[in-house]
Amino acid sequence: MDYRISSYKVSTGNKPVSLACMIGGAVLLVLALIFDFMKISIPILGIELRGAFLVIGAIGIFVGLYFFPTETHHRNIINVIFLFPLLFAFAVTVIIPLILGVGYSFTDWDGIRMREVVGFANYIKMFSQPSFIWSILITVLFVVFNMILVNLVAFLLALLCTSRIKGMGFFRAAYFLPNLIGGIVLGYIWQFIFSNVVTKWTSALSGSQYSMLSDTKTAFIAIIIVYVWQYAGYIMLIYVTGLNTVPIDVLEAAAIDGASPMQTLFEIKIPMIASTFTICTFLTLTSAFKMFDVNLALTNGTGSVSDFMGSYITNGSEMLALNIYSTAVVENNYALGEAKAVLFFIILAAVSILQVRLTASKEVEL
Amino acid sequence: MRKKLLTALMAGVMVLSLTACGGAATESTSPDSSSNESTESTESTDSADSEDSGSTTAPEGSIRLLNGKPEIDSQLQDLAAKYKEETGAEVVIETIGGDTNASDELKKMYQADNMPDIFVIEANQAANWDGMLADLSGEAWTEDTDYELVDSNMGTIGFPYTVEATALAYNADLLEAAGVDPASLTSPDAWKSACETLDSKKDELGITAVFGWCAEPANLGWSSGTHVFAQYLDSGLKQDDTTYIDMLNDGGKIDDARMKAFAEFVGMMNQYSDPALLIDGTYDNQVAGFASGKYVFVTQGNWINGSVTSASDYSGFKMGFAPYAFEDGYDTIIAGPPSYWTVYSDGNVDAAKAFLQWVSDDSAQDILVNEAGLISPFNDCQYAAADPFYDSIKSYMDAGKTSGWHTMLKKDGLQNETCQVFADYAKGTIADADAFVETIKKVIESYYAN
Known part of the structure; x- marks a missing residue:
């Protein structure tokens, strides 16, 4: 790529590499998820493969996003990447429990498992x-x-x-x-x-x-x-x-x-x-x-x-x-x-x- | 168009990574929650020992036990070491205690898919684990004990590891000095005259009050609401007689006449108690007062033995239990396992069964009785516990005069309601036995209705 042109662009990167990173990352995340659900465990050199997939997958997606060649959205992407740790923590500790909590209130959950949905009976x-x-x-x-x-x-x-x-x-x-x-x-x-x-x-x-x-x-x-x-x-x-x-x-x-x-x-x-x-x-x-x-x-x-x-x-x-x-x-x-x-x-x-x-x-x- | 696609993609990725991390977080808590004990070292030796099975599941024979009694943690560690020495199999002891209770921790462990193979439950929690507890019937140890937990649907599910007793603990030396024979305290009249005798000799005996009975509800509600209330349910009944607990669990019904007699007995306790302890006391004050000979009776069980004998002003007096004889001829104390070890049916059931069988045998009982100070629930156990209450408890056990711990089967949290009624009765805002019966009836019924 021409140096002069790329210096005018906000984002430096090329599309195939970026897409490959994102798709690869997504695939690894999905694999990690599947491993988790199927309880498959493949340790290599003492490291659980699932964990490695998860981390590499997440990094892959972010790298892909960062190098995605776009002028209009580059700033937004950067914003999201930098806000991600906060948003993630907020979602995990506040938003998801809130949604789950509202859900549980319509069931007969006893802390161990739920047997049936009881509608508004608890209320x-x-x-x-x-x-x-x-x-x-x-x-x-x-x-x-x-x-x-x-x-x-x-x-x-x-x-x-x-x-x-x-x-x-x-x-x-x-x-x-x-x-x-x-x-x-x-x-x-x-x-x-x-x-x-x-x-x-x-x-x-x-x-x-x-x-x-x-x-x-x-x-x-x-x-x-x-x-x-x-x-x-x-x-x-x-x-x-x-x-x-x-x-x-x-x-x-x-x-x-x-x-x-x-x-x-x-x-x-x-x-x-x-x-x-x-x-x-x-x-x-x-x-x-x-x-x-x-x-x-x-x-x-x-x-x-x-x-x-x-x-x-x-x-x-x-x-x-x-x-x-x-x-x-x-x-x-x-x-x-x-x-x-x-x-x-x-x-x-x-x-x-x-x-x-x-x-x-x-x-x-x- | 492209923008929308991108947004959708990013949202998808975020959701995906969230769920994935959620799964990972679950996994990572498992070594964490068990690392408070020597688990980590044992686990690393495990993986070194075991052939490269390529999995994180425990190797054959290795099991985890969740213990709810922190005071016997080190003795259980010894027990595990002994088991390893004798059989080569690994048992990892994880202890929950202090301010966290085991049932809460178990719920977390279940959600995290990190269940121990053997864990502690109280009898009324069995229903929560319906279908997840292994049936232990047919094990050899069930022949040696009368105290296993049997559920009509799930079979034999609970292994008794100790016997605890509760009634009115007495100071034998003081009773002897006052000329009261504890064996005669089997009727309300005998109790009344004993109280009058002791009360009249207060100065001579150097006591503050006849009873160290504390109805303070905020911190000691478990004592009045569970243990003293237990006497209404079981006093005078046979070990397996569930008449009054069945009535209670049938929508909160009580037997008015029995409750009235019980209330009059509690009224007598209120009358002859130390007013400084009765409403605002603490467990420590209660036990310390008993240890220093200020009270002749306390409303606790044999778990106070350590605190009493280690108190600096304990004179070495003998102690025992007298029954809550609120009707003529009641001569039983409540004795049995307050909690049980159960086996998780998705865990390593065979190894757990083998371990429990071993625990019921001689070398393990040696540790549990002689080192941990527990009273053995097994008939063929040859060791006498170091517990100062042991002689008294043993005499009731041998005579078959023990009643069950059916109070553990009442609805969860009921003790927090009834303890307040005991406190109001002690304070005098509930005037007499009739008002007590009426109030406690109302409270129990409304609690069961909700």
Whole structure:
């Protein structure tokens, strides 16, 4: 090929070689697939032939694609090749499990095999379980409490940490620290605190000799306390960053105009960091919905409600995520757990989209 | 046109490579999940030993065993070494334990097409593996034991490797000091008077409470929901009597009168328990309290023996089991295998059968009983376990006064519901035995209905 011409082309390559690479690669991949299904195993020099076929086949296809002589699509091909690792990982860990999960929810899968497709039976069943309805209700309640409390506490802490007090770095680190401890560990530590230390105070106050965790209502409060304690520091950091982006000149202008600190806060700072509020409410909302580890370690979903929808509820403090887990793993009902998880996904997606739409309209552009 | 073709091609390639890699990933997990033990070294020696068969499947006679009891892992490794020494055949022990339970791990192994040849199951999991478990009937060891797992459809499927017992574990020294004969505790009245005697001599005996009974549901729900509840199902019955478990599994029915008597007995336990332990206690506190002589009775089984005898303030007292005599004349304790070894029918069945037969014989029982501290389920075993509860358990076994572990046949997860009822009863939010019966009935029925 003429040097001068090829230098004008974006892609350098020739068609037969490229096609040969692609077809050869595809053939090797198909062979690897067939070997896998037929359980054929051909080791050569200690290496499984199937694995070698797979890797060489994949490389062949990419090489073929890269050298495919095209001007119009070369850039797209390069984009896809470079994005492939990410797309692949995303597909394997998120997209494919999601599709499979939805599929499983229509069967009677028990974690080992499925015997039949049951249609919507799992979905009908889950709504006839008072314990599941209860879990949805307290999860919603938890999310509401949590969104308000975490944001309130975090914002106040952020104000504290952006005022010019001494030892600011220390405070920031101290408030953030709980977030670095894993939820399970945290749950067990707090369980110890609640059943030993706090019980001493509450028994003096209320006369009950048992811990907060042994009663549904107080256990619910305990979970909120622990979760706010853990999560407020993280949200605080985001608010601190937000508050630091408010331009000094605007604040100075306000001060010269005679705005009081309260006015500065409500009329200037808060509107200017509205986008931070969007992010923080979104984060607290979704994380509170998905809360699992603290719930598991602190109460494991225990607690009783004597009469709810005509039945005696024994999972008084069990949030949705934990309910899904125990349905699938503890009660050994994977298909029903999947159906609940699908509902969980739909709720979470809908609420998140709605919330972002609503708060985004209140944001101010600088 | 060309663009469309290209897109289609690329999409096809991507899907193809995804599925292909999916298959490959499955394969690559198999050495991974088994490598936590000495598998890798053994496997490499395997391939060196075996003639160039050109396959990754295990050579003749080599089998894998999935063990669910981490505390006996090293003894099972010894067992495998001994087997290799005596017969030349390889057994690879893979242990699952701690926070992962064996049944979850088995599901992963099944999906990954990496099933062990022998694995551990609890009795109510057998139905999940319907059609995949080898029938072991006709094996010589089945003649030597009363504890094999027999399923009406699948035949003899479970090999018993240990016997565990649960009832009210007692501190014999304290009972003797108080002048209470444990053999007399076979009626509710005898229990009541014993409790009153012990309670009145609290200071003299140096005990905190008569019972170390903990109904805390979050971490100890298995104890109340499975083991204490088991006494309702089996106490006073013969080993193979399944009256109440059959009723339970028939849509969650309970026998009101029996449950009432049981509830009154539990009420007595609540009354004479340490309130600090009853609602907010932990397993460690419970066992430590028993070891230090703070409690006369604890609601656990012989698995606490190691923790008790190794406790720093254990005085060396004798211990044994007393029955939950909530009706007159109940004099049995629950004893039997809580879990079984089963053989995967697509695995190396013959080698697995040979191994199990060997395990039931003398040299293997020597290791299991004397080193692992298990109680042998085999009649011809000549070794006495080092377990401090052994004498007591053996006396019940010899007298034929053991009841079955039928609690393992209840619907999965039921213990998480009932344990809360026990906790509420202990706390007093369920006022009396009648309310307990009514509540637990409601809870069980609704759990079985869903």
